Each structure stands twice: as C-alpha cells, then as structure tokens.
Amino acid sequence: ETGVTQSPTHLIKTRGQQVTLRCSSQSGHNTVSWYQQALGQGPQFIFQYYREEENGRGNFPPRFSGLQFPNYSSELNVNALELDDSALYLCASSATRTGVYHEQYFGPGTRLTVT
Amino acid sequence: SQQGEEDPQALSIQEGENATMNCSYKTSINNLQWYRQNSGRGLVHLILIRSNEREKHSGRLRVTLDTSKKSSSLLITASRAADTASYFCARLETSGSRLTFGEGTQLTVNP
Numbered sequence: 001e002t003g004v005t006q007s008p009t010h011l012i013k014t015r016g017q018q019v020t021l022r023c024s025s026q027s028g029h030n031t032v033s034w035y036q037q038a039l040g041q042g043p044q045f046i047f048q049y050y051r052e053e054e055n056g057r058g059n060f061p062p063r064f065s066g067l068q069f070p071n072y073s074s075e076l077n078v079n080a081l082e083l084d085d086s087a088l089y090l091c092a093s094s095a096t097r098t099g100v101y102h103e104q105y106f107g108p109g110t111r112l113t114v115t
Numbered sequence: 116s117q118q119g120e121e122d123p124q125a126l127s128i129q130e131g132e133n134a135t136m137n138c139s140y141k142t143s144i145n146n147l148q149w150y151r152q153n154s155g156r157g158l159v160h161l162i163l164i165r166s167n168e169r170e171k172h173s174g175r176l177r178v179t180l181d182t183s184k185k186s187s188s189l190l191i192t193a194s195r196a197a198d199t200a201s202y203f204c205a206r207l208e209t210s211g212s213r214l215t216f217g218e219g220t221q222l223t224v225n226p
Contacts (some may be wrong), residue, residue, distance in 0.1 A: 033212075033214070040157075041219075042217060045213040047214055048213060050212075058213065090157065092158075092214075106150075106157045106160075109156065109157050111155070
C-alpha cells in the first residue's frame with residue numbers, strides 16, 4: 001500500500017455528464033500527478049499539480065481540469081464526458097524539491113465507464 | 116500516443132525461468148523507472164535507474180540502461196506464478212516532470 005487513496009473506486013456516467021475524481025496524497029508529499037489509462041495501454045499523463053498550481057499538462061483538452069488543495073489532496077474534473085473517456089484514472093503523489101526527483105507513488109485508480 | 120516501445124508485448128514462460136523485457140525511447144532522460152500492474156489496478160514501483168547508472172539490482176530484479184542506444188531492460192530471475200502482471204517502463208525526461216509510459220509487456224508465468 002502506498003498511502004495514496006482515490007475515490008470513488010468505480011463510476012458509471014452518461015455521455016455529456018460531468019465527473020469529479022478525488023485523490024489524497026501520501027503524507028509529506030506536495031505534488032500530485034494524474035494519468036489516464038485506457039484498456040490495454042500504458043498510462044498517459046494528464047497534468048501535475050505542485051503547491052496548488054498546475055505544473056505541466058499533457059495532450060488533453062481543456063474539459064479536463066484539476067485542483068490541488070492546501071492539504072495537497074487533488075481533484076480531477078472532466079466535463080462533457082465522451083465515450084473515449086472510459087478508462088482507469090490514476091493519481092500519483094511525490095515529494096518535489098528543487099533539483100531533486102522523487103518517486104511517484106500511485107493510488108489504486110478510479111475506473112470510469114461512460115455509456 | 117506513447118513515445119516509447121516495449122517488447123515483447125506479451126511473454127509466457129514457466130515458473131523458474133527468467134523473463135526479460137525491453138524498453139526503448141527517443142528523447143533524453145533524467146531517469147527511467149519500471150512499474151508493475153496487476154489486472155488493471157494501481158501501479159507498483161519496482162526500480163528506478165538514473166541516466167548516469169548502467170545497472171541496478173533489487174532482489175530478483177535486474178535493470179540495465181544504455182543511454183547511447185536509448186534502451187533499458189528488466190530481467191526477472193527465477194520467475195514465480197505471482198510475477199504474472201503487466202510491466203511498464205516509464206521515463207522522466209530531462210525537460211519536464213512528467214512520466215512517459217510505454218505500452219507495457221504482459222507477463223504470464225505458468226506454474
């Protein structure tokens with residue numbers, strides 16, 4: 001167990017709806033990254049938050065947005081859901097210090113199904 | 116789309132045999148990491164190798180990195196049925212803070 005938790009575990013939504021996924025980072029970690037993993041593929045980077053600011057974004061449209069809170073937990077919001085948004089959404093927390101890379105610890109993921 | 120390649124895509128071996136998975140990439144890296152994933156669950160970090168390292172060991176795992184060929188390999192020795200999982204390489208590029216994952220190798224270890 002990494003200490004990173006995600007909720008909910010599973011979610012079913014209808015095309016066009018909006019969804020919010022949540023992630024609690026490991027104690028002492030100030031950085032959260034979100035990844036989307038489609039079935040049979042490797043995870044793809046969505047964005048990263050460091051000290052409540054977006055710190056890098058992958059090739060995802062603006063309807064994918066996020067937040068990081070003062071306790072370093074994070075939310076991923078997806079508007080106007082499309083069928084292709086069906087995937088496992090993973091968050092990972094890490095401790096970022098200038099010039100030093102630390103490992104990312106992944107949560108168990110949220111399985112989103114869009115019908 | 117992913118910018119790394121892993122091969123093989125699938126590997127099936129008998130318990131006790133060694134399993135080797137390879138990963139190639141195109142850009143400069145800060146480090147390269149290997150992860151394991153069981154049946155669509157969360158990723159488990161296995162090992163990290165920095166760009167100035169050539170080989171690293173952790174238990175039954177051995178990772179090599181050849182930055183001139185932009186490739187890495189993961190060797191699992193004396194495999195067990197419990198090693199059955201998908202294995203992914205992920206690189207941290209020098210220009211950013213994101214991990215870029217390969218497509219993964221599905222390893223099946225038959226008892």
